Amino acid sequence: MSSLKKKDEQEQLPEEVLERLHWYAEQHSISKDKSIEDFLAYIEEHLGIVNTHEEDDDFLVDAAETFVVERRVMTGPGGSSTELVGCFVAAEPKIRDKRENVREHAVQSAKEDLGAAIEKGIIARAFVENGVWMLEKAMGIVASTQERFDEDNDPWFLVRDGGMTLAILQQNPDWARHGEPISPYLYNRTYRFYGNTSEKFEDDLQLFRIDVSGPTELSVSQAVAFGESCRVKVRPQPDNVNPGWEDMWRGVSNFYKQINYTDDFVDEDDREYLKGDLLMAGMDCYVPDLSDLMDIYRAESETIEGFDNPIGPLVCIKGKVTDLNQTGYESEYDPTGINYTMRVSSFSLQREFANDMFRQEVSVRVHGFLGQDCHVFDYKGRKGWKPYAVKSTVYIFGRLGLRAIDDGEVPTIRALGIYAPPRLAIPAGEGGNTSLDQFGGVE
Numbered sequence: 001m002s003s004l005k006k007k008d009e010q011e012q013l014p015e016e017v018l019e020r021l022h023w024y025a026e027q028h029s030i031s032k033d034k035s036i037e038d039f040l041a042y043i044e045e046h047l048g049i050v051n052t053h054e055e056d057d058d059f060l061v062d063a064a065e066t067f068v069v070e071r072r073v074m075t076g077p078g079g080s081s082t083e084l085v086g087c088f089v090a091a092e093p094k095i096r097d098k099r100e101n102v103r104e105h106a107v108q109s110a111k112e113d114l115g116a117a118i119e120k121g122i123i124a125r126a127f128v129e130n131g132v133w134m135l136e137k138a139m140g141i142v143a144s145t146q147e148r149f150d151e152d153n154d155p156w157f158l159v160r161d162g163g164m165t166l167a168i169l170q171q172n173p174d175w176a177r178h179g180e181p182i183s184p185y186l187y188n189r190t191y192r193f194y195g196n197t198s199e200k201f202e203d204d205l206q207l208f209r210i211d212v213s214g215p216t217e218l219s220v221s222q223a224v225a226f227g228e229s230c231r232v233k234v235r236p237q238p239d240n241v242n243p244g245w246e247d248m249w250r251g252v253s254n255f256y257k258q259i260n261y262t263d264d265f266v267d268e269d270d271r272e273y274l275k276g277d278l279l280m281a282g283m284d285c286y287v288p289d290l291s292d293l294m295d296i297y298r299a300e301s302e303t304i305e306g307f308d309n310p311i312g313p314l315v316c317i318k319g320k321v322t323d324l325n326q327t328g329y330e331s332e333y334d335p336t337g338i339n340y341t342m343r344v345s346s347f348s349l350q351r352e353f354a355n356d357m358f359r360q361e362v363s364v365r366v367h368g369f370l371g372q373d374c375h376v377f378d379y380k381g382r383k384g385w386k387p388y389a390v391k392s393t394v395y396i397f398g399r400l401g402l403r404a405i406d407d408g409e410v411p412t413i414r415a416l417g418i419y420a421p422p423r424l425a426i427p428a429g430e431g432g433n434t435s436l437d438q439f440g441g442v443e
Helices: 003-012 015-028 032-046 057-072 100-112 114-119 268-274 276-280 290-300 347-352 368-373
Strands: 082-091 123-129 132-137 140-148 158-161 164-168 187-196 206-214 230-235 248-251 314-330 338-345 362-367 378-381 384-387 393-405 408-419
Touching: 015 032, 015 057, 032 057, 082 206, 082 276, 082 393, 100 114, 100 123, 100 158, 100 164, 114 123, 268 276, 276 393, 276 408, 290 314, 290 347, 290 393, 290 408, 314 368, 314 408, 338 368, 362 368, 362 393, 368 408
Parallel strands: 206 248, 362 408
Antiparallel strands: 082 187, 082 230, 082 408, 123 132, 123 164, 132 140, 158 164, 187 206, 230 248, 314 338, 314 393, 338 362, 378 384, 393 408
16 A cells, blocks of 8 residues: 555544544554554455445444454463363462562562663553543553543552552563553462363363462452362463473453353263262272371372472362361461361271271361351252251362371371262251260261
8 A cells, every 4th residue: 555545544534433543552652653554454454445435434433443452352372261161179278479570570670760661661650640540651651541540549550669650561572462551460379170171071080270360369269169060261271381280271361250050061861970079089089098098198298399398199088077166266377367177087997096086087177268268168958058067978178298196197188178968968057066976976
């Protein structure tokens, strides 16, 4: 297209089209002429429009809308999704801020030389002008997606440090939002999911990790139902997965809202096999005999550099609840500041250690997020969630460890997920006796 024709096209574009293209130019720190040039090239390549004079104004406005939206869609990893089916079995207690290092680097760069940090595209200086937050970038000053000043709430992108107000910019050139603000905080929590894609579910059940991210701690602290069959949306794994991360998937945006608790991914005749206790008892790490836990710890624990004690394996166990403490106790190591405890036993364990009360039970530590938000002390009946009492059957997924007693050590479990099968749960009732003494033993 000749320069004269370009100029003619630009002058003839409807005002509503120019409004969108000028806004686009501000967001991408390019000139208005450049945004129009890109738009004309776009509609010629994708819509076959070589002469805008021959198109009506409404069509051109719609084309400009398409251009702006498509150019703002993420072109890097995570643009599509896939689906896993199965059930959740665990949630990690810790929340991590994946942007911490990026944020600290950006703020430190601004402290050392604000002008240089702006020119390098690391940060933008944020300030208010005429009631709108503006961003000073390397290419000039632009409006920040029309974020208006609110004295009670900072915009989502703002970082304050000392007297500076900054926005951290996307530095990956492969992303369409390159050069635009990113959230300064990106929290994540890891869940464990037992299943596979619907095509592989019946033949290749695996234990996966699902990393769920969000801009606030609350956005990654929503409950999931352990042992309940469901469909979940995750982002496709990259072609070249780093060794050791083959089991890791990333949850899509609005991950929790897209969880669909259903059993429709298998034939109706097979749905009875989707009960949580049947699924969890089929896991490779399932330990059917609690008296084997000590041997399993000795055989499968690993010594890892930087840790004083060996790290025990992940296991899934089945037990009868012998003690339940939902009051909790303070813990400086838990993000919520509190942990809970319970104990479980079994016929084989009590028979094996008939005269040793400390070895007749397995102590279980329950982290705060599980105890407070994930219904691990409840079973799901026909009328919703109800608390269960001692002697109820539970399936516990967690990290096997050891705890010291007077004459040695005994196995313990750091629970990451607990599921109480409704048909094997004993209702706790309202204010009833939760002591084991009322039953006279464990079956």
